[in-house]
Amino acid sequence: MRREAEQRRLIAEDIPLALYIHFPWCVAKCPYCDFNSHGLRGAVPEDAYVDALIRDLDWELNPTDASRLTPHASRKITSIFMGGGTPSLFSGRAIARVLEAFAAKLNFAPDIEITLEANPGTVDAANFRDYRAAGVNRLSIGVQSLDDAMLKRLGRIHGQGDVLRTVEIARSAGFDNLNLDLMYALPQQSEAEAEADLRAAIALAPEHLSYYQLTLEPNTEFAAKPPTIPDDDSAWAMQLAGQALLADAGYAQYEVSAYAQAGRQCRHNRNYWQFGDYLGIGAGAHGKRSASDGIERRARHKLPRSYQAGAGTATAVQEQRTLETADLPFEFMMNALRLNEGFTAALFEARTGLPMSTIEPKLASLAKRGLIEQVDGHTRPTSLGRAHLNTLVAEFL
Numbered sequence: 001m002r003r004e005a006e007q008r009r010l011i012a013e014d015i016p017l018a019l020y021i022h023f024p025w026c027v028a029k030c031p032y033c034d035f036n037s038h039g040l041r042g043a044v045p046e047d048a049y050v051d052a053l054i055r056d057l058d059w060e061l062n063p064t065d066a067s068r069l070t071p072h073a074s075r076k077i078t079s080i081f082m083g084g085g086t087p088s089l090f091s092g093r094a095i096a097r098v099l100e101a102f103a104a105k106l107n108f109a110p111d112i113e114i115t116l117e118a119n120p121g122t123v124d125a126a127n128f129r130d131y132r133a134a135g136v137n138r139l140s141i142g143v144q145s146l147d148d149a150m151l152k153r154l155g156r157i158h159g160q161g162d163v164l165r166t167v168e169i170a171r172s173a174g175f176d177n178l179n180l181d182l183m184y185a186l187p188q189q190s191e192a193e194a195e196a197d198l199r200a201a202i203a204l205a206p207e208h209l210s211y212y213q214l215t216l217e218p219n220t221e222f223a224a225k226p227p228t229i230p231d232d233d234s235a236w237a238m239q240l241a242g243q244a245l246l247a248d249a250g251y252a253q254y255e256v257s258a259y260a261q262a263g264r265q266c267r268h269n270r271n272y273w274q275f276g277d278y279l280g281i282g283a284g285a286h287g288k289r290s291a292s293d294g295i296e297r298r299a300r301h302k303l304p305r306s307y308q309a310g311a312g313t314a315t316a317v318q319e320q321r322t323l324e325t326a327d328l329p330f331e332f333m334m335n336a337l338r339l340n341e342g343f344t345a346a347l348f349e350a351r352t353g354l355p356m357s358t359i360e361p362k363l364a365s366l367a368k369r370g371l372i373e374q375v376d377g378h379t380r381p382t383s384l385g386r387a388h389l390n391t392l393v394a395e396f397l
Contacts, residue, residue, distance in 0.1 A: 001020065008319050009062070010272065014084075014350070014352070014394075015276055015277050015278070015290055015351065016078045016274075016276040016277065017075045017077055017083075017207075017276070017278065018078055018079045018080070018081070018268050018271045018272075018276060018278040018279070019079070019102070019106070019182065019278065019279045019280055020038065020080075020083065020084075020172075020268075020279065020280050020281070020282075020285055020286070021053065021079045021080065021081070021082045021098065021102075021281050021380050022082075022083060022084060022085065022100055022280070022281070022282030022283055022284055022285040022300075023049075023082060023083070023084040023085045023086065023087040023089070023090060023216035023281070023282065023287070024036055024037060024082065024084060024282070024283040024284060024302075024304050024307075025037070025038055025039075025040050025084070025085050025086065025088075025089055025097070025304070026037070026039060026040065026085055026086045026119075027040055027089070027119075027122060027157055028119060028155070028157060029221075030154060030155045031154070031155045031220060031221035031222045031225075032154060032155075032158065032214060032215075032216070032217065032220055032221075032222045032374070033217075033220060034218070034219060034313075034323040035084070035085070036085070036283060036284030036288070036302045037071070037084060037086070040089070044089050044090060044144075045091055045095040046091060046093075047094075047366065048308060049304070050094055050098055050101075051067055051311075052098050052308040052311035052312075053098055053101075053281055053282055053311070054101045054313060055177075055300055055311040055312030056281050056282070056300070056307075056311040056316055057101075057102060057105060057106075057125055057138050057279075057281050058105070058312060058374060059311075059312050059313060059314070059316070059349045060279055060281065060287075061105060063108075065093060069098075072196065073142070075107065075109060075227045076107050076108070076109040077106050077108050077109060077111070077112060078109050078112065078267060078268075078271065078288075078359060079114070079115070079117065079143075079267045079271060080096070080102075080113070080114045080119060080267035080268070080310045081115045081117075081268040082098075082114075082116045082136075082390070083117050084117055085117075086117070086118075086119045086122050086128065087116050087118070087169075087300065088116065088117065088119060088122045088123065088124075088141075089122050090120035090125065090126055091130070092127045092129070092130020092131050092133070092134060093130065095116065095130070095134050096130060096133070096134035096135075096137065096377070097132055097135075099114070099134050099135050100134075101177065103135075113136055113137065113138055113266075113267040113268060114137050115136070115138040115140055115143065115179075115266070116131055116136045116137050116138075116139055116140070116143070117139075117140045118139055118140070118141050118144065118170075119141070119142045119157075119158065120141065120142070120155035120162035120165070120166040121156070121158035121160035122162045123162070123165065123166045123169055125172070125173070127170045128172075128173040128175070129168055129174075131173070134173045136180070137175070137177060138175070138177040138179070138266075139175050139177070139178050139179070139180060140171050140178075140179040140181065140210075141163075141166055141167070141179065141180050141181065141206075142181045143163050143180045143181055143182055143201065144156060144181060144182065144183050145182065145183065145186060145197055146160045146163055147160070147193065147196070147197050147200075148160055148198040148321040148373050149206065150186045150187075150189060150197070152191070152321070153186065153187040153188065153227065154183075154186065154187070154192075155221075158330070163204075164204075166272060167204050167206075172354065173212060174390050176207070177207050177264065178206040178208065179207070179208040179209065179210060179266065180204065180206045180208075180209055180210070181210045181212075182197065182198060182201050182209060182210065182211050182212075183211075183212055183213065183214045183229045184197070184198070184211065184212075184213055184214070184235070184238045184239070184242060185214050185229055185234070185235040185238055186212045186214055186277070187227035187228055187229055187230070188227075188229075189230060189238075190230075191230075191234060191237055191241065193209050194238040194241070194242070195241055195242070195245065196236075197213065197247065197292065197383060198242050198245055198246070202245070202246070202249045202251075203238050204394045206241075206262040207260065207261050208251075208258070208260045208261070208264050208265070208266060209246065209251055209258075209259045209260075210257055210258055210259075211242055211246065211257055211259060212256075212257035213235055213238075213239065213257075216228065216229070228319065237360075239385045246259045252262075253326060253340060254311070254324060254340050254341065255269070255338050255339050255340065256262075256337065256338045256386070256389065257271060261352075270339075271282070273335045273336060273338050273339050273346075274333050274335070274336060274339070274343070274347060274351070275332050275336060275351040275352070276351070277289050277290055280298065280300065282300065282307070283300060283301065283302060283303065283304045283307035284291070284299070284300055284301070284302035285299070285300045286298070286299045286300075287299075291322065293322060294322045294323055294324075294325070294338055294353075295322065295323045295328070295331075295352075296320065296321070296322050296323075297319075297320070297321055297322075297323065298317050298319065298320045299319040299320075300316050300317060301316060301317075301318045302318070303338050303380050306359065314347075314372050318396060325354070327352075328352040328354055329354070329358060329359050329362075329396045330397050331352075332348060332351060332352050333392075333393050333396045334393050334396075336342045336348075336391065337380075337381055337385075337392060337393055338389070339380070340380065340381075340386075341377075341378055341380055342372075342378045342379065342380025343379055343380075344377055344378055344379075345377075345379075359396070362395060362396065363379060366392065366395060370382055370384050370385075371384060371392050371395075372385055372392070373386035
C-alpha cells in the first residue's frame with residue numbers, strides 16, 4: 001500500500017498544475033449568470049480581499065494534511081486564470097500585488113500564461129497598462145454580443161461602443177492574446193442576427209473566441225422568468241453556421257465552445273479538459289489536487305464575507321472530498337471528451353492511475369454505436385458523439 005501511494009505521488013508530480021483565482025464582485029448580477037458573482041454595494045474592498053487571497057494561498061501550501069498531498073515546490077505553475085465576477089473591477093496595483101505575492105510562494109513556469117477576465121463596462125486604460133506590466137499576458141473579454149438590443153435583453157451594462165473601445169485599449173496596452181466570449185441563441189435572436197453578431201466579433205481579430213449557446217441555468221433570474229429564446233432547431237442551425245464561419249476565418253475548433261488561431265489555444269482551460277491539477281484560491285474557487293490516496297477536490301465558501309473571515313484556515317473550505325476510484329472514469333471523460341482531439345490511453349492512465357482496460361469494454365460499445373472513434377492513437381467523439389455529448393459522458397457513470 002505504501003509503495004502504491006508513493007507511485008501515485010510520483011505520477012502526480014508530472015501532472016501539470018494550474019492556478020485559478022476568483023474575484024467575486026460585479027457591478028450588477030446578469031440575469032443568466034449562475035457563476036459565483038455578487039453585485040457591488042459600495043467600493044471594491046481591494047486591500048482586504050487581496051490580503052485574504054494571500055492568507056488562503058499560505059494555508060493551501062501548508063495544510064494540516066500536507067503529508068498526503070503532492071508538494072507544490074517541485075511543480076511548476078503552467079497557467080493562471082483570474083476569473084469572476086469581474087476581476088477588472090480591481091486596480092492594476094491590486095492585481096500586481098496578487099501576482100507578486102503568489103510568484104514569491106509558487107514556482108511559475110518561465111512561459112506561464114496569465115489570463116485576466118475583463119468586462120467592457122469596467123475598463124480603464126491605465127489599469128490595462130498596469131495589468132500588462134504586472135505580468136498578465138492574456139485577456140478574456142466578456143463581450144457576449146455586439147448588438148445593443150441583445151445586450152440590453154441580457155442585462156449587460158455595456159454597449160457595442162464599449163466593446164470596440166475595450167479591444168482598442170487592450171491592443172494599445174500591449175496585449176497580443178485576446179479571447180472574446182460570445183453567446184448565441186439569445187432572447188428573440190434570429191439566425192441572421194446571430195451570424196451578424198459573430199461576424200462583428202471576428203472583425204475585431206481576437207486570437208481566441210469562446211462561442212457558446214445561452215442556457216437557462218437554475219437559480220438565475222432567467223430561470224425564474226424565462227425569456228423567449230430560439231428553439232432547439234434554430235439554436236443548432238446557429239451553431240453549425242457559426243462553426244463554418246469561424247473555420248473560414250481561420251479559427252480552429254478544439255473544444256465544444258473554444259476556437260483559436262494557430263498556437264493560441266487556452267493553456268489553462270486545456271489543463272482542465274485534460275484532467276490536470278489546479279489550485280483554487282478565492283471565494284467559491286474550486287481546486288483539484290492529486291494525493292497519495294487519490295484525487296482530492298476542494299471548494300471555498302462562496303460568500304465573500306464568509307470566505308474572507310476564514311481565509312488562512314481550514315474554515316475557508318466549504319467542501320472537500322477524495323474521489324472514489326469508481327468515479328474517476330466519469331470525471332475524466334466529463335472533461336477529456338469535450339476536446340475535439342479526445343485523449344490517449346497514456347493520458348487516461350497518467351491522470352486517473354487506472355489501466356486502460358478499465359474502460360475498454362465501454363469504449364468498444366460506444367464505438368459500435370458510432371459515438372466515438374480511434375484516430376492516430378486518440379479516442380475522440382464522432383460528430384454524432386459531439387452532438388450528444390451529455391449522453392455520451394453519462395455512459396461512464
